[in-house]
Structures are given as C-alpha cells and as structure tokens.
Amino acid sequence: MEKSEIESRLTPIFRDVFNDDALVVTEGMTAAEVPTWDSLSNINMIIAVEKAFGVKFSIKDVRNLKNVGELLDLIKRKAA
Amino acid sequence: MSFTSPLFYVVLVPAVAVFYWFSGRWRAIYLLALSYAFYALSSRVYLVLLIVASAAVYALGLAIAKSNGERAKQAYLAVGVAAVIAVIVAFKAAGAWRGFLLPLGVSFYSFKLISYLIEVYWDDEAVERDPIVFFLFPAFFPQIISGPIQRPEPFFTQMRAIMARSLNADQIETGFRFILGGLMMKTLVGDRLGAFIETIDQSHTNYSYGVMLTTVACYTLQLYADFSGYTNIALGIGKLFGVEGPPNFNAPFLAVNIQDMWRRWHMSLTLWLTDYLFTPLSMSLRDYGQAGLIGAICLNMIIIGVWHGFTLNYLVFGILHAVFLSVTVLILGELARRKRAAGKAKAPPTPGWRPPGALLRVLGAALTFALMSFSQIFFHSETFSQATSILAQLAGAAPSGSTGWSDMPAYFSVPAWICMGVALYVGAGAPGARGLFGSLNRTAPNWLQYGVCLFLLSVLSTEGSGQFIYGQF
Amino acid sequence: MGNSSEPDYDGALNGIETSRERMAGLRLFGVLAASLVVALILSAAVCLLPENDYQKWQLQDPDGRLRWIYERIHFDPTPIDVAIVGPSRAQLGLSAAAIEQDLAQRGKRVNVANFAMLGSGRDLQWAILDELFKAKSPKVVVLEVDEEPYPFGHFLFKHVGLTEAIVFPPSPFLHNYLYNLAYLPIRKLKLFGANLFPGLFGLTKEFDPKHYAENRTDYSTSFIGDGKLVDMEHRVSRDTLLAEPREPVPRTRFARLLTRINGGEDHLFIEKIAREAKAHGTQLVFVHLPMFEGPRTVSDEDFLKQFGPVLNYGDLAPRDELFENWSHLNHAGAMNASARLADAIAGLKL
Numbered sequence: 084m085e086k087s088e089i090e091s092r093l094t095p096i097f098r099d100v101f102n103d104d105a106l107v108v109t110e111g112m113t114a115a116e117v118p119t120w121d122s123l124s125n126i127n128m129i130i131a132v133e134k135a136f137g138v139k140f141s142i143k144d145v146r147n148l149k150n151v152g153e154l155l156d157l158i159k160r161k162a163a
Numbered sequence: 164m165s166f167t168s169p170l171f172y173v174v175l176v177p178a179v180a181v182f183y184w185f186s187g188r189w190r191a192i193y194l195l196a197l198s199y200a201f202y203a204l205s206s207r208v209y210l211v212l213l214i215v216a217s218a219a220v221y222a223l224g225l226a227i228a229k230s231n232g233e234r235a236k237q238a239y240l241a242v243g244v245a246a247v248i249a250v251i252v253a254f255k256a257a258g259a260w261r262g263f264l265l266p267l268g269v270s271f272y273s274f275k276l277i278s279y280l281i282e283v284y285w286d287d288e289a290v291e292r293d294p295i296v297f298f299l300f301p302a303f304f305p306q307i308i309s310g311p312i313q314r315p316e317p318f319f320t321q322m323r324a325i326m327a328r329s330l331n332a333d334q335i336e337t338g339f340r341f342i343l344g345g346l347m348m349k350t351l352v353g354d355r356l357g358a359f360i361e362t363i364d365q366s367h368t369n370y371s372y373g374v375m376l377t378t379v380a381c382y383t384l385q386l387y388a389d390f391s392g393y394t395n396i397a398l399g400i401g402k403l404f405g406v407e408g409p410p411n412f413n414a415p416f417l418a419v420n421i422q423d424m425w426r427r428w429h430m431s432l433t434l435w436l437t438d439y440l441f442t443p444l445s446m447s448l449r450d451y452g453q454a455g456l457i458g459a460i461c462l463n464m465i466i467i468g469v470w471h472g473f474t475l476n477y478l479v480f481g482i483l484h485a486v487f488l489s490v491t492v493l494i495l496g497e498l499a500r501r502k503r504a505a506g507k508a509k510a511p512p513t514p515g516w517r518p519p520g521a522l523l524r525v526l527g528a529a530l531t532f533a534l535m536s537f538s539q540i541f542f543h544s545e546t547f548s549q550a551t552s553i554l555a556q557l558a559g560a561a562p563s564g565s566t567g568w569s570d571m572p573a574y575f576s577v578p579a580w581i582c583m584g585v586a587l588y589v590g591a592g593a594p595g596a597r598g599l600f601g602s603l604n605r606t607a608p609n610w611l612q613y614g615v616c617l618f619l620l621s622v623l624s625t626e627g628s629g630q631f632i633y634g635q636f
Numbered sequence: 637m638g639n640s641s642e643p644d645y646d647g648a649l650n651g652i653e654t655s656r657e658r659m660a661g662l663r664l665f666g667v668l669a670a671s672l673v674v675a676l677i678l679s680a681a682v683c684l685l686p687e688n689d690y691q692k693w694q695l696q697d698p699d700g701r702l703r704w705i706y707e708r709i710h711f712d713p714t715p716i717d718v719a720i721v722g723p724s725r726a727q728l729g730l731s732a733a734a735i736e737q738d739l740a741q742r743g744k745r746v747n748v749a750n751f752a753m754l755g756s757g758r759d760l761q762w763a764i765l766d767e768l769f770k771a772k773s774p775k776v777v778v779l780e781v782d783e784e785p786y787p788f789g790h791f792l793f794k795h796v797g798l799t800e801a802i803v804f805p806p807s808p809f810l811h812n813y814l815y816n817l818a819y820l821p822i823r824k825l826k827l828f829g830a831n832l833f834p835g836l837f838g839l840t841k842e843f844d845p846k847h848y849a850e851n852r853t854d855y856s857t858s859f860i861g862d863g864k865l866v867d868m869e870h871r872v873s874r875d876t877l878l879a880e881p882r883e884p885v886p887r888t889r890f891a892r893l894l895t896r897i898n899g900g901e902d903h904l905f906i907e908k909i910a911r912e913a914k915a916h917g918t919q920l921v922f923v924h925l926p927m928f929e930g931p932r933t934v935s936d937e938d939f940l941k942q943f944g945p946v947l948n949y950g951d952l953a954p955r956d957e958l959f960e961n962w963s964h965l966n967h968a969g970a971m972n973a974s975a976r977l978a979d980a981i982a983g984l985k986l
Contacts, residue, residue, distance in 0.1 A: 126445045126446065574837050613667070617672065618675040
C-alpha cells in the first residue's frame with residue numbers, strides 16, 4: 084500500500100473520530116493542531132485505524148508517533 | 164525550608180551565583196549537592212531513602228537498556244515499578260492510618276522514577292548513564308516539594324545544555340518574574356483566602372447558606388491560587404538554574420467541561436497518568452469498547468484521588484471525578500454521534516432558537532466550576548464527617564446559621580472578595596492582562612516594577628497571627 | 637592551545653564568552669539590587685506615615701488588653717499611683733484591687749493598676765510605662781522579674797512600640813530587630829487606612845466608656861482565656877503540677893551569641909525604664925514571683941539592686957496549694973503575694 088492511499092483512507096477516519104468534517108490530513112499534522120485530539124479520542128482513533136486496516140498496534144508502536152507521517156509509516160509497515 | 168520564607172531567598176541568590184561561577188560538569192555536581200542539602204534540611208533519614216531509590220532505579224535503567232530479551236526487560240521494569248509503588252503505598256498508608264509524616268516530595272519523585280523506567284523500557288535510547296545527571300532528576304530541589312512532575316528526557320537534555328552553555332540572562336530574569344508572581348499569588352491571595360476559609364470552616368453551621376456556598380467556591384479558588392502560585396515559584400527557581408519545567412495550569416476556569424478541566428488543572432500529574440497509565444490501559448482494554456474506556460477513565464481518576472492520600476475524602480474525590488468524566492465522555496460522544504448522523508443525513512436545520520456558542524461555553528464553564536467545587540468539599544475537608552456536614556448544610560438537610568455577609572466585619576470580608584476576584588480572573592486566563600502589561604513595560608523599567616511588587620509582597624502578606632496566647636495557662 | 641605560537645583564538649573567544657556572561661550576570665545583579673532598593677525606599681517612605689496612637693494600641697487585638705491599658709492611661713481620669721508591669725505571672729499573681737484594699741485599710745488611698753501582659757519581654761513593658769508617663773504620674777512602678785532574665789523581646793512589641801524605638805533600638809543586635817522592623821511598614825499602612833476608614837478596619841477613634849467598663853481588670857480569679865477556663869480557685873495536686881511540661885526558653889547558639897553582643901535585652905530596657913522613672917521621680921520596685929518548685933533566687937539581683945529594692949517571693953515556690961499551673965499562682969497565691977507587695981509599698985517613703 085502506498086502512503087498516499089493510506090492517507091486518503093485515513094481522512095474519513097480522522098474526520099469521524101475528531102468530529103471535524105473539514106479536517107485535512109497531512110504528514111506533518113500533530114495532535115496539538117487538532118483541538119478535539121486528546122488522549123480519549125486518540126484511543127478511539129487507534130481502534131478505528133486498527134479496524135480499518137486490519138492491523139494491531141502495540142503501546143510501543145503508538146507511543147513514539149510524533150506526527151501523522153510517522154503513523155502512515157507505521158500503518159504501511161504493519162499492513163505489509 | 165519553605166519557598167515563601169525570606170531566608171530561603173537570601174540563601175538562593177548567592178547559591179545561584181555560585182552555580183554560574185562553576186562551569187561544565189561541576190555545575191551539575193554542585194546542583195546535586197545543593198539539592199541534597201536542601202532535602203537534608205527536611206529530613207536526613209529520608210534523604211537516604213531518596214538516594215537509595217535513585218540508585219536502584221539508575222541501576223535498573225542500565226539493566227533494561229543492556230538486556231536483549233523482552234522478558235528480561237519486562238522483569239526489570241516490573242521489579243522497579245513495583246518497588247517504587249510499594250514505597251509510595253507504604254508511606255501513604257502509614258500517613259493516612261497512623262498519622263505518619265510522609266517523606267518530602269515522595270509522591271513526586273517516585274513518579275519521576277517510574278516514568279524513567281517506563282521510558283527506558285519503551286526506548287533503550289532513553290537511558291541516562293551519567294550518574295550525576297540521573298541522580299539530579301528525582302532530587303532537583305525546585306521541583307521536589309510539590310512538583311511539577313517533569314519528564315526525564317527534557318530534564319536530561321537541559322541539564323546537559325546548562326553544563327555546556329553560558330548563563331541566559333533573559334531566562335534568569337524570567338525566573339525572577341515567575342518567582343515574584345508566584346509568591347504574590349500564593350501569599351497575598353492564596354494564604355489570605357486560606358485564612359478566611361479556615362475561620363468559616365471552624366463553625367460553618369453558624370454561617371448563612373449564601374456564605375457557605377461562596378466558601379465552597381472559595382475552596383477551588385484558594386487551591387488554584389495556592390498551587391498555581393507555588394508552581395510558578397518552582398518553575399521560576401528552576402529557570403534560575405537554566406531548567407524549564409512543565410506547567411501545571413492553563414486557565415482552568417475557562418474549561419467548558421470536566422474533560423477540558425483536567426487538561427488544564429495539575430497538568431503535569433494528569434499528563435503523567437495519561438501517558439503511563441491511561442493510554443497503556445485503554446490500549447489493553449480497547450477490545451471491550453465503551454466499557455473498557457470507561458473502566459480506564461475510572462481507574463485513572465480514582466488514582467488521581469488517592470495519589471493525594473489514602474483517605475476516604477480523597478477516594479470520594481476520585482470517584483466523583485470518575486463519574487463526572489465518564490458521564491461527560493458518554494454525553495459528548497452521543498452528541499457528536501447525533502451531530503454527525505444529522506450531518507450525513509443532510510437534514511434541514513432544526514427550527515427554533517439554538518443557544519449561541521458563547522453562552523453554551525459560559526454555562527459549561529459555570530457548571531464545570533460548580534462540579535469542581537462540589538468535589539472540593541471532599542478534597543479540602545480534614546475529615547469525612549466535616550465534608551458530609553458541609554454537604555448536608557448545602558443540601559438543606561442541616562440548618563444554616565444566621566451570620567451573613569453583612570454581619571461580618573468589612574476588614575474580614577472585603578479582602579476575601581478581592582482575593583476571590585483576583586483568583587477567578589487569573590484562573591480564567593487573565594483576559595486583557597497582556598495589553599496592560601505591554602503598556603506597563605513601555606512606561607516603567609523592569610526593576611521599578613519588581614521593586615513595587617517586592618514592596619507589596621512585604622506589606623500585604625498576612626502576618627502569622629493567631630497566636631494561641633492563652634495556651635500557657 | 638598549549639605551546640602553539642599561533643594567537644590563542646579559542647582562548648580569546650572563550651574570554652569574550654565569559655566576559656559576556658559576567659556582564660549579563662552583573663546586569664542581573666543590578667536589576668535585583670535596584671528592585672530591592674526600590675522596595676526598601678517604598679517601605680521606608682511608608683514608615684514616615686503618621687499613626688493614631690489609640691488605634692495603634694488596638695492593632696494587635698481590637699478587644700484586647702493593650703487597648704484597655706491605653707484607655708486606663710489616657711481616658712480614665714483616675715490617677716495611677718502604683719503601676720505593675722510584667723509577664724502573665726504578674727497578671728494573674730498580683731491583684732491590684734487586693735493591694736488597694738490592703739493599703740486603704742492602713743489609711744493610704746492608693747490607685748493601683750496592673751498592666752502585666754502575657755508574654756515575656758521587657759521592651760513591651762517599657763513601651764507601656766513610656767505611654768504611662770505621658771499622662772499619669774505614678775509614684776511606684778513594680779516590675780516582675782523571673783529567676784533568669786528573658787533574653788528576647790516581646791512578640792507583641794512590634795504593634796505598639798514607637799517608630800523610633802523600632803528603627804533605632806538601644807542595640808542593633810536585638811533578637812527581634814528585623815522581625816519588628818519588617819512589621820513596621822505593614823502597621824503603618826494599616827493604621828493609615830484605619831485613620832481614614834476606622835469602620836472598615838475595625839479600629840475605633842472614639843473612646844467608648846461602656847466597652848471600657850466591660851474589660852476584666854483583675855485576673856486573680858477564674859476567667860476564660862481563648863475559650864478555655866482558667867480555674868484560679870480549684871486546688872491542683874502537687875503531682876499534677878510537677879507533671880506539667882515546662883516550656884524551656886529557646887536558647888539556640890545564635891540567640892546566645894546575640895545576647896552576648898547586646899548585653900541582655902532585659903537589662904537594656906530596665907535601664908531605659910530606670911532612666912525614665914528617675915526623670916519622673918518614680919520609685920522602682922522589683923518583685924520575683926517564682927515557678928512552682930522553681931529556683932528561689934533571682935540571678936541578676938545585683939544588677940537590679942542598683943535601681944530599686946528586689947522583693948523575692950521565691951519562698952512561694954514549694955507551696956503547691958498556691959499554684960494554678962507550673963508557672964502561675966492561683967487566687968490564694970495571688971492574695972498572698974498581693975498582701976506582701978502592699979506591705980512593701982506601705983513601707984516605701986513616697
């Protein structure tokens with residue numbers, strides 16, 4: 084799977100979990116930029132991503148994610 | 164030594180000067196010695212505990228980083244975390260059930276040590292091999308008394324930086340400003356409100372309903388003034404030594420719901436629990452959906468409660484917030500679902516008046532403040548019976564007294580109202596203050612402002628009155 | 637670096653770094669010093685504010701003994717022939733009314749006022765006597781003395797001491813010098829506000845005879861202090877008295893050093909009292925009221941003798957039936973001491 088494809092599939096998930104229809108997912112995006120992205124919605128996002136891509140993350144995987152770009156890399160690695 | 168005693172600052176100024184007279188690694192060694200000396204003033208016995216705990220975690224950190232197997236790493240982590248938690252639990256239990264005095268800062272430095280072990284477990288690179296830099300982490304005296312709880316990595320990085328770089332005059336001056344502002348908040352507002360509250364609390368049944376209601380609101384305001392003041396002093400002292408610490412408060416009275424409030428109140432503690440307890444726990448429970456999430460939230464909040472002490476009051480405080488937060492999350496989740504469903508169905512806008520967003524925010528903030536103050540009845544009261552007694556009076560189950568605001572002397576109630584106003588204003592983010600300070604900075608030089616603040620600190624602080632003078636009979 | 641013949645650029649740059657650092661450090665010190673100077677100037681300026689004396693004596697407690705003392709001196713026209721000052725031992729252990737009665741029976745009309753206050757510290761007693769000499773002409777002043785002179789000043793002196801007395805004390809090495817001085821700007825500002833808005837601050841400027849009359853003047857009978865009953869009539873057993881914890885006078889090394897340097901605050905202020913008494917033709921008398929089973933001698937008796945007779949009632953020490961607690965006489969003890977004091981006063985050539 085290509086990162087651009089992952090990114091396009093991620094967009095509706097993000098918009099749903101973070102409750103923002105205008106959200107545009109970019110590689111450099113961080114939680115700090117999205118007001119509704121906190122520890123609770125983060126978990127919901129992880130669950131939704133796992134379900135959508137059929138992968139399972141460990142705490143170590145998600146812990147060090149600094150931005151969406153790293154999440155895309157992680158998904159790509161796991162889905163491969 | 165208290166951060167509010169003048170003697171502390173008489174010693175601090177030369178201590179900082181000496182720090183910058185040293186260079187390189189000597190700065191860290193000196194700071195460690197200073198921190199241990201500071202701790203020894205409180206208790207030499209517990210200093211040994213601090214050193215032993217630091218040494219144990221240091222060794223375990225190295226062991227985790229060195230070992231290759233996942234099993235070994237987990238074992239070291241488990242032993243370390245369990246040992247530190249055992250120490251906390253033992254002291255807190257002894258403190259609650261036998262009136263034992265806890266070692267200074269044990270709740271805070273133990274959390275620092277646990278976070279270090281977990282960080283090293285998650286990433287070997289996080290290990291700190293330099294013993295001086297590592298031992299400084301739990302002992303760093305500006306943060307030892309009541310936090311804030313800093314993370315290992317920012318501390319280690321800054322320690323290394325300060326060993327190499329020259330002093331940053333702006334940072335030091337900012338530190339001085341933080342100390343000044345913190346002292347003013349703590350002693351002029353927090354202590355005064357504290358004295359007011361104490362007088363009312365002693366015979367709260369004598370006071371009218373209105374007075375009691377305001378006093379309960381004061382619990383929150385006083386705690387904010389006191390703790391945010393202390394935090395700023397701690398951050399300021401840290402800045403004097405070139406260390407930036409994490410904030411604890413972010414305009415908490417602007418919070419529109421309980422979830423928002425915990426993102427703004429005692430932030431270093433809530434973020435710690437989020438990263439090391441809530442997130443891993445909710446990750447493990449994610450297969451249980453909503454129930455798992457609520458479970459994680461409840462455990463998180465109960466631990467926030469009992470972290471303060473193993474008393475019924477703190478437990479009730481934790482449970483209350485578990486309930487508040489769970490309900491908030493469920494309601495907000497449901498509202499969002501409905502909103503999205505309405506959006507997807509592209510239904511026509513519902514007719515009728517919708518309250519403007521600003522009004523909703525104000526109502527939300529007021530409700531959040533009310534819920535927080537309600538829980539403060541338990542957090543603040545010395546005993547459970549005191550808390551229920553106050554609660555009974557507020558619920559109308561017990562009678563209120565007749566002493567109202569007009570019955571109190573002006574010199575008692577007026578300062579209290581002023582302090583409440585200041586605490587509320589600052590806690591709401593001090594709107595408009597930035598502009599005020601801007602114009603102030605343009606007219607008056609900094610030393611003049613500081614001088615006036617120092618003067619106000621010396622003349623407006625409450626004297627240690629309340630001498631139990633007849634006690635000698 | 638080392639023996640290189642090249643110019644030491646690294647060293648020069650390091651030098652600039654350290655000198656820049658030093659400049660920044662000095663500038664910071666300058667800002668700090670300037671701030672302190674500003675604060676000190678403001679504090680000193682505030683100390684120049686005027687005070688209303690009556691309000692000043694209400695500062696510590698608007699319903700307290702200091703206020704009564706001021707009122708007795710300035711608003712009560714009854715003369716004061718004998719004034720008693722001292723700590724609570726004298727407040728409870730000597731009855732002005734009993735002494736007056738005793739002397740009246742001998743045909744001498746004498747007005748006695750007991751101005752003893754709880755807490756030790758000769759400076760406050762001097763402040764009270766200083767105030768007394770402004771309005772009254774006592775013939776005798778009785779000072780209670782303990783077995784050992786108290787090394788420190790009174791913790792309430794900061795409220796009523798004259799501004800000059802606080803800023804320029806008899807010795808700059810008084811234990812409470814900084815403690816009293818630090819309170820002065822607070823007191824000045826409070827009194828300034830109270831002068832403008834007496835109601836807001838709860839310090840009245842008008843004398844209220846009814847409030848004055850309600851004050852307790854004699855503590856040799858049972859009374860309520862801080863919500864607790866102090867029973868002056870009940871007999872306390874010897875064992876109970878012996879078992880009571882005795883509060884030692886804190887004598888840290890620093891405190892002892894200051895005492896050595898300043899020569900003893902108790903003596904400094906006794907000398908001041910003696911000077912004022914002499915100027916007003918007033919006789920000084922010293923009275924020793926002992927602790928239960930405490931020392932019977934007065935250690936600085938030789939010093940005191942130069943200013944007046946020392947009446948040593950140390951023989952009361954073993955008599956448990958005369959004590960209310962380890963350091964205070966009860967009613968019977970007060971009557972005993974008062975009778976002896978009346979006797980001594982009667983014998984003075986006035």
